[in-house]
Amino acid sequence: MRQERNNIFAGIDWFLVLIFAVLVGFGWLNIYSASKTEDIEPLLSFSTKYGKQLIFICLAIPLIIIILFFNAKFYEKFASVLYVVSLISLVGLFLFGKKINGATSWYNFGVIGLQPSEFVKAFTALAVAKLLSDRQYNFKLIKNQIKAFVIIFIPAFLIMLQPDAGSAIIYFAFFFVLNREGLTLNYILLGVTIIVLFLLTILLGVKWVLVSLFSIITLFSGYALYRGGKRFFRFNWYKILGIYLIIGIFILGTGFTYNNLFKQHHRDRFEILLGLKKDNQGIGYNSYQSELTISSGGFTGKGFLKGDLTQGDFVPEQHTDYIFSVIGEEWGFLGTTSVILLFMLMLYRIIYLADTHTNKFGRIYGYGLASILFFHVIVNIGMVIGLLPTVGIPLPFFSYGGSSLWGFTILLFIFIRLDAHKNYDW
Structure with a gap:
C-alpha cells in the first residue's frame, strides 16, 4: 500500500x-x-x-x-x-x-x-x-x-x-x-432577485420599476390585511415599510450606479443585450x-x-x-x-x-x-x-x-x- x-x-x-x-x-x-x-x-x-x-x-x-x-x-x-x-x-x-x-x-x-x-x-x-x-x-x-x-x-x-x-x-x-x-437557498434566491431587479431597472427605468413594485407590495399587503384583520397590520406594518425602504434604496442606487459609475461601453453592452x-x-x-x-x-x-x-x-x-x-x-x-x-x-x-x-x-x-x-x-x-x-x-x-x-x-x-x-x- x-x-x-x-x-x-x-x-x-x-x-x-x-x-x-x-x-x-x-x-x-x-x-x-x-x-x-x-x-x-x-x-x-x-x-x-x-x-x-x-x-x-x-x-x-x-x-x-x-x-x-x-x-x-x-x-x-x-x-x-x-x-x-x-x-x-x-x-x-x-x-x-x-x-x-x-x-x-x-x-x-x-x-x-x-x-x-x-x-x-x-x-x-x-x-x-x-x-x-x-x-x-x-x-x-x-x-x-x-x-x-x-x-x-x-x-x-x-x-x-x-x-x-x-x-x-x-x-x-x-x-x-x-x-x-x-x-x-434564500441567499441564492436573493442573488437572483437582485440580478432581476437590476436588469428591470435598466430595461424599464427607475420610476416604472419603483411604481410597479410598490403597487404590487401594496396590493398584497392590503389583501393580507383584509384576510388577517387588524392584528396583522399592528404586527407587521414595520416590515412592509422596511421592504419599501430597502427596495427603494436598491432601485435608486442601481439607477445612480448604472448612469454615473458604469462606463459607457458597459452600459452599451447591457442595452444591446x-x-x-x-x-x-x-x-x-x-x-x-x-x-x-x-x-x-x-x-x-x-x-x-x-x-x-x-x-x-x-x-x-x-x-x-x-x-x-x-x-x-x-x-x-x-x-x-x-x-x-x-x-x-x-x-x-x-x-x-x-x-x-x-x-x-x-x-x-x-x-x-x-x-x-x-x-x-x-x-x-x-x-x-x-x-x-x-x-x-x-x-x-x-x-x-x-x-x-x-x-x-x-x-x-x-x-x-x-x-x-x-x-x-x-
Whole structure:
C-alpha cells in the first residue's frame, strides 16, 4: 500500500484525464484555425498564437507532474498558505502589473504574461474546502457564514479593482458549493432577485420599476390585511415599510450606479443585450459577428480550416473568448454539441467522484471545481451566442492563453490528486 501511494500515477482517474486531453487537443486545433496565417511557421514558435499555445500545452505536462508529486494531505495542510500567497500576487499587480486593455491584470515576463486571477480560483477553492471541512466549523452560525463570504469576496474585490469584472463574477460560483454544504437557498434566491431587479431597472427605468413594485407590495399587503384583520397590520406594518425602504434604496442606487459609475461601453453592452440598442458595427460587433459565424456552420460545419468567416478574421480576438464561434462554423451543430457534452461529462464525472469521497475536504473541493467550470462554460457560451453580455470569460481548456490553460490545469489536477488518495488516511 505504501509503495502504491508513492507512485504519483496510482489511483489516477484516467477517464477524467482523457476528457481533459481531448478538450485541450481539440481546443488547440481551433486556436490553430483561428490564428493560422499564410506564412509557414514552425509549430513550436512564439511568433504565432497557435505556436505559443502548443508551448503552453507542453509546459502543462511538467506542471501536472509537480501537482501529482504532492500528496493530498499537502493541499489540505497548506490550503491557507496557498490562498494568502495568491492574494499577495493580486495585490502585487497594483505595484508591478502591466496594464492591458485598460486592466492591470498581468505580470509581464518578456514573451510570456501571467494573469494571477486565473490561478487564484484554485487556491480559493482550497481555502473554502479547508474552512468548511474543519470539524469545529458549524456552517449554520451566521459568523461562520460570514467567514466563508470573506474568503470568497476578498479575491473578487481585488480583481474588481484591476478592473476585471468578468474574472470577478466567477466567484459567485462558490455559492453553489456553500448551498451544497448547508447554506440556505434564500441567499441564492436573493442573488437572483437582485440580478432581476437590476436588469428591470435598466430595461424599464427607475420610476416604472419603483411604481410597479410598490403597487404590487401594496396590493398584497392590503389583501393580507383584509384576510388577517387588524392584528396583522399592528404586527407587521414595520416590515412592509422596511421592504419599501430597502427596495427603494436598491432601485435608486442601481439607477445612480448604472448612469454615473458604469462606463459607457458597459452600459452599451447591457442595452444591446436587453434590446434597447442595436450596434452591430460598434460595441456589439464582436457578438454580432460571432453569432453569424456560428450560424453559418449549419449542422455539420464547413470543415477544418474551411470557415471563410474564421479565416477572414471577421471576429476580433476569436482565438480567445470567442473560440466557440470557430467550433460552430467549422464543426457545425454536431461539433458544438459534442463540446458541450464533453464538458457535461467532465462535470458529471467530477461530481460523481466528489460524492464518493470519505474525506470532506476533497468532496468540497470537487464541488468547487465543478461549480467554477460550469460557470465558465455557461457564461462563455452564453456570451458568444448573444444570450449574455461580453464580460471576457475564457472557455476552459479552449481559449488561447497560458494563464487560462495552466489555471484550469491546476484546478483540475489538484482534484485528481485528492481523488487518487481518497481511500488513504490523510
